[in-house]
Amino acid sequence: MVDAYHEEEVEGDKRVVLRIHPAIAPLKAAVFPLVNKDGMPELARRLYDDLRRHYNVFYDDGGSIGRRYRRQDEAGTPFGITVDGQSTADGTVTVRDRDTLKQDRVAADRLVAYLAERLRG
16 A cells, blocks of 8 residues: 555645556546536436446545545546536546546446456556
8 A cells, every 4th residue: 555655746736646556446436527517417427327337436526626536546546537518518528547647538338348448457
């Protein structure tokens, strides 16, 4: 556990990250509606319900999106899934990688397969 604990500077803020290998991380992903309106919470909840049939996932709609990401970084959750205005329009979500901070747009109906590919490695 000590080897997985990291502190780093990101955009002037201290970021604490528990870099547990994704295959053994207790939570595989967290689902966040960007805001609690415009159909985002409902879509986020549906995605959460679908994902939890396959993986241990977490749903969080409290506070700013940055704070939600940081809480999950500290817990070692490898992927953050954000439902935003584009999600309700075209059915895609943003998937953020905990370690690289890279963000990908992924079709919501491909999320289970997308996570499966990344959790294998």
